[in-house]
Amino acid sequence: MRLTLSFFCLLATAVHAAPADMTGPQIGSLETGVICPPPTVGETAAPDTVAGVTHLVAEDPPFVSMSRRVPAVIGIGFGAKSTTADLMGLSEVTMTVTHPPMGKDRITQQSFLTRIDGISPSLTFYQFDYAYELVQGRWQMEAVKDGEVLYRASFDVVAPKDAPALAQVCGFEELLS
Template structure:
């Protein structure tokens, strides 16, 4: 099942960058911004999101830390990747999160989006989790947040074969409960 994640309750580590991968834009309203991968968390609820393959966005029990900072992400089950931000208390709504990616196997889908709140007192994360083989397509993936017609952030990820970065996510899924 395709799952978008967001939770409401920096530091960028250099990694080898693919052409065009990494932070493309950051609005000054964002006090911190971190991006990369983390182990998938079990959701506690979901909200409708008609412009996504799953037709919903999963809600997380907490805002996860980015465990593997940077734009390189293996296409493997149990991995989530995204953008973690803090706004210093500023709350923004409605924020549109857009995800562009290579065509999914079978459906050909290349774009998904949903509306959320960004900011507040705690960190926010907007992320994508790999659940189905059809969505584990290598290539350039972009996550963009828009508020009031302006780009808050745009981050480009290079999704690669798991054997390219075997240490990322090697222990994910051992304690995961669907």
């Protein structure tokens, strides 16, 4: 009986677990990591996000770490650089970010439109701008076009003390609490 109960508990956990990371056939390359975001040059409307906007940057910053372990620090960013297998690229890609509950409404999912280029890597990232965003746990970024998952990448957001070197890499240590 104990073995059967354990099996059903494992099965229930597997059914409710987040989908595994993956890269679909329409993606030519995918890299993930942590970034120190450059200054923004503007914003674009993103009504399905808590902030209501996403940042526009003039230059894609390099990854400061290829880790998917991200310290919960204001100013740190994380995400994916990708290209499509087709040189023409893809527009109207829906990026959905799933995370532990945040903000006064306890939102667990945000989405916005993006484009993935077929020649130069396209950066899609999430940056911690506000204290309410600093929720620890599993975060997932999923790119979808016409119902097809292009890629899915998971990140673990941790307390700054659990990734001290990375928490200080962008020079935001005065914001650590």
